[in-house]
Amino acid sequence: MPSIYVIHENDAWVEPLRAAFEELDLPYAEWFVADGTLDFGSVPPEGVFYNRMSASSHTRGHRYAAELTGGILAWLEAHGRRVINNGLALSLEISKMAQYAELSRRGIRVPHTIAAVGREALLAAAHRMPGRFITKHNRAGKGLGVRLFDSVEALQRYVDGGAFEDSVDGVTLLQQYIEAPAPYITRVEFVGGKFLYAVRVDTSQGFELCPADVCQVGDAFCPAGASAAAPQFRILNGFSHPLIERYQRFLAANGIGIAGIEFIADGEGEIYTYDVNTNTNYNAAAEAAAGVYGMRAIASYLERERRKLEQSERVAETA
Ligand SMILES: Nc1ncnc2c1ncn2[C@@H]1O[C@H](COP(=O)(O)OP(=O)(O)O)[C@@H](O)[C@H]1O
Ligand SMILES: [Mg+2]
Numbered sequence: 001m002p003s004i005y006v007i008h009e010n011d012a013w014v015e016p017l018r019a020a021f022e023e024l025d026l027p028y029a030e031w032f033v034a035d036g037t038l039d040f041g042s043v044p045p046e047g048v049f050y051n052r053m054s055a056s057s058h059t060r061g062h063r064y065a066a067e068l069t070g071g072i073l074a075w076l077e078a079h080g081r082r083v084i085n086n087g088l089a090l091s092l093e094i095s096k097m098a099q100y101a102e103l104s105r106r107g108i109r110v111p112h113t114i115a116a117v118g119r120e121a122l123l124a125a126a127h128r129m130p131g132r133f134i135t136k137h138n139r140a141g142k143g144l145g146v147r148l149f150d151s152v153e154a155l156q157r158y159v160d161g162g163a164f165e166d167s168v169d170g171v172t173l174l175q176q177y178i179e180a181p182a183p184y185i186t187r188v189e190f191v192g193g194k195f196l197y198a199v200r201v202d203t204s205q206g207f208e209l210c211p212a213d214v215c216q217v218g219d220a221f222c223p224a225g226a227s228a229a230a231p232q233f234r235i236l237n238g239f240s241h242p243l244i245e246r247y248q249r250f251l252a253a254n255g256i257g258i259a260g261i262e263f264i265a266d267g268e269g270e271i272y273t274y275d276v277n278t279n280t281n282y283n284a285a286a287e288a289a290a291g292v293y294g295m296r297a298i299a300s301y302l303e304r305e306r307r308k309l310e311q312s313e314r315v316a317e318t319a
Contacts, residue, residue, distance in 0.1 A: 002309040003045065004028040004302045007072065008052040009065040013281055020295035026303050033069050034062040044079050046313070048305045050258070050298075051085040054279040055094050056141030058168045066094050082305060085278045086255035093278040094139045096173060103273055106250040108243070111272045112176040119159050125174045126152040132177040137167030141277070143206070148177055178264040178272045186236070187262045188244065189280060189294055192301040193251050197292050198239035199283065201262075202232045233283035235290035243271060258298055 004021075006028060008014050014030065021028050033053065053069040073087040085093075092098045100110045114125040115138065126133065126149070135155070137145035145167060149155045158164055166172065183204040189196040247261050260280035263273045282294035 001046075002306055002313065003047040004306050005031050005045075005047050005049045006052060007031045007033055007049060007069060008054075008279075009034050009057045009062045009069075010052075010054060010060060013054070013279070014052070016282070016284070016295045017298060020293070020299040024296065024299050024303070026299055028299075028302070031072075033072065034065050036068060038068065038071055038075060040075060044076050044081055046081075046309065048082045048084065048302055048309060049073075049076050050302055051083060051090060052279045053090055053093065054141055055139050056144065058139075059142065059144070063168070066090065082309060083255070084257040084302065084305065085259075088255040089259075089278045092254055092256070092276055095169070095171075096136070096138050096140065096275070097171065099276045102254055103250060103276070106246055106253065108246050108250060108273050109271065111178055111274055114174045116172050116174060117170050119164075122159060122172055122174065123152065123156060126155045129174055129176065132179075134175050134177050136173050136175060137169075138171035138173055139167055139169045141279075145172065175274070176272075178266050178274075180264050181267045185262055185264045186239075187260045187277075188239075188247060189260045189282070190247065190251055190256075191258050191294065191297040192304075193248060193257055195244045195248070196294060196297055197290070198236045199286055200234045200236055205232070231285060231289075233286035235286050235292060237290075243273075247273075257301070 004026070006014060006017065008030065009032065011032075031049075034057075051069065051073060053066050055066070057063075057065040070087060070090055073083055073090060076083050077086060092102060096113075097115050100113055103110050112129075114128060116122040116125045122135075132148065132150055133155075134148050135145055135158075136143075140146075145165060147158065149158070180203070184200050184202050186198055186200055188198045243263070251257070251259060256276075256278055258278070258280060260277040261273060262275040262277070263271050265271050280294070287293050
């Protein structure tokens with residue numbers, strides 16, 4: 001009988017998914033990938049494999065987890081296994097350059113971006129940015145390397161100072177800063193390639209916007225008096241937009257079944273898409289307030305896929 005396998009490298013982020021499987025009484029197995037081996041002479045078990053490898057895995061001491069996962073996914077796919085968020089998806093997860101190329105190809109506007117390797121190249125690129133710009137790591141997640149600059153000189157000071165940190169893959173992106181009239185971004189969640197919900201995220205506290213509970217900063221970080229403020233994550237009621245169709249086509253074309261895609265709208269209402277998270281997390285408080293639950297949607301979707309496999313195995317046996 002085919003099973004469900006969850007490939008990941010961060011226990012804390014899988015906790016809500018475990019709870020969802022338990023609630024729905026669905027069996028599944030975890031495949032924790034950090035260090036390890038993969039024998040290419042072996043044959044993978046039958047099943048549905050959900051890849052949750054994260055772009056920020058190196059920040060948890062798992063420097064080569066994404067590389068090993070790339071091999072595992074290639075092996076699974078070579079054996080014809082059903083993989084949700086496959087090797088193509090992983091290549092986008094760990095490279096914003098790849099994301100922007102693919103998004104643009106699907107007619108989705110991305111901020112003007114220049115990739116640079118080496119400090120000289122970075123500074124040269126900054127001269128070509130007409131307005132305010134941000135830096136970010138090509139392989140990131142968690143807002144790694146995201147900083148706002150007003151001028152080339154400011155970037156020069158930063159690069160010359162001790163605080164500059166290179167992306168783990170050596171590629172820094174310089175990107176047009178999109179100024180939102182109000183400090184928020186929108187993250188659109190998809191499960192099974194279909195729109196689930198859109199969540200508005202307050203950006204007034206900075207660039208690290210992981211929705212997972214374990215990433216939430218404690219009260220100690222809240223400025224006094226901020227407790228009465230709107231919650232940082234709020235699911236939008238009845239969000240609909242022509243972009244959803246485009247996002248769905250983009251996901252289908254890139255082997256992505258489950259993802260959260262982030263966009264910012266500027267003062268003119270122009271929408272810029274800037275981040276694809278194939279390893280997406282959901283905010284528990286926002287979900288409880290709205291009564292929608294991403295991890296349950298994922299668990300049900302994986303089970304539906306598993307049953308399809310089971311069905312086709314039966315058909316094959318009786319044929
Ligand atoms: N071009 C941009 N203009 C303005 N803010 C941005 C831009 N790109 C990113 N940000 C802000 O920085 C945060 C982190 O950037 P993002 O590209 O999502 O990186 P990560 O993959 O690390 O989450 C975003 O959620 C957003 O608030
Ligand atoms: Mg992001």
